[in-house]
Amino acid sequence: MLEKQEMIRKSFNEDLANVTNTNMLNDLKVKYLGKKGLITELTSNMKELSIEERKEVGRVSNELKNELTNSLNALESELKLKELNEKLASEKIDISLPATKVPVGAPNVLEKVIEEVEELLMSMGYDVVDGPEIEEDKFNFEMLNIPKGHPARDAQDTFYIQDEEILLRSQTSPVQARTMLKGEGKTPIRMICPGKTYRRDDDDATHSHQFMQIEGLLVDKNISLSDLKGTFDAIAKKLFGEDCKTRFRPSYYQFTEPSVETDISCFVCKGEGCSLCKNTGWITVSGAGMVHPNVLRNCGYDPNEWSGFAFGFGAERLAMLKYGINDIRFFYQTDLRELSTFDRKDSE
Ligand code: DAH
Helix, strand or coil: CHHHHHHHHHHHHHHHHHCCCHHHHHHHHHHHHCCCCHHHHHCCCHHHCCHHHHHHHHHHHHHHHHHHHHHHHHHHHHHHHHHHHHHHHHCCCCCCCCCCCCCCCCCCHHHHHHHHHHHHHHHCCCEECCCCCEEEHHHHCHHHCCCCCCHHHHHCCCCEEECCCEEECCCCCHHHHHHHHHHCCCCCEEEEEEEEEECCCCCCCCCCCEEEEEEEEEEECCCCHHHHHHHHHHHHHHHHCCCCCEEEEEEEECCEEEEEEEEEECCCCCCCCCCCCCCCCEEEEEEEEEECHHHHHHCCCCCCCCEEEEEEEEHHHHHHHHHCCCCCCHHHHCCHHHHHHHHHHHHC
């Protein structure tokens, strides 16, 4: 019996000397102390022994069991500490290393210009509204005093979707009609509508089959052209600086009377004459005018009682002027390297 005990002790000590990690240690536990382990085996023939012998075997195996358990526990604590230290060392973070640079997105310059106009007009009590891009001929043209067959339609080469009735809106002006109809004769109406518009144009540096406009409309009592001038003046100053001057030139739109083209003083040459303003000292930025009595009437407002003004900016044109972009296709090619140059400009 004692011989067996000694053999197990010896083989255990040899095995223990080779253990280098907790997995090996667990295997060893199973080998010696497990249900089918070597110590259990010591007591496997108890039934065949006398009481005296049993006592002896019990004592010896318990002694061995305690001894092995103590050795295993001691080594276990040692290995656990070692493994923890190794883990900590391998996961150490070097906080002095420079961080990986994550590219940060920035607002699109077109969006920024639109937001500037929105912000200003909202502060003046305007609502920002939306309208459908797939529009009815009725709103895009007829309500705006442009009947079927009228030559004014030719200026806007329209994408028709279904017969002559459903189209991709060629301007944001239909939102004027929709807003007035919704207003059901109530006043004042103060709205702006930035949105996408579509025309059958060939794309080049100044044309795009899809572009954005910012429409504005105000309807109330005693509104005059000077109210339009004051509003336009405020927008121009907000976008192009306090020393920006403005002027109106007579123009023609079917849905406004009188109609004007609105100009800003050239911010490059300050009126001296340069290539941007084609030596005129002025740059045209929108169409505008007093809402035509027929349009007011079509939309449920008595022109004898109410008057209003409207304007329509080309959003890309504003952004091109403000950021010195000379090709409208820039906005739709989504080249991040080019777009990011405007972040830098803004943060300078
Ligand atoms: N809708 C016109 C266009 O696309 C622009 C415009 C002119 C809008 C005069 C207006 C306006 O509201 O009053 O050419």
